[in-house]
Amino acid sequence: MIKLAIMCLVVAAIAAILGFGGVAGAFVDIAVWIAIIAVVLFVVFLLLGIFAGKKASDALD
Template identity: 55%
Template sequence: MIRLAIICLVIALVAALLGFGGVAGSFVGIAKFLFFLAIALFAIFLILGFLAGRGIKNTLN
């Protein structure tokens, strides 16, 4: 997902250099959304991983 955000950011940069301001703004918005979505999913899965690891550790003892 971070890869998609970077791709959208590069497309926005190229579009801005070519003078397509509206398209560039849209792609920057998409890149921001994808970046923050990836960060949120990372945090959620990190917490779930810690909780699952603790649950497995408790069952083994």
């Protein structure tokens, strides 16, 4: 998902260099939203992994 955000930023940079300001702005907004979603999913799965790991280690003890 982070690769997709980076690709959107690259496309936005190329569009900005070529003078397509509106397209570049749209791709930057898309990249920001994708990055935010990726960070939120990372935190959610990190917490799920921590809690699942604690329950598994408690079951093994």
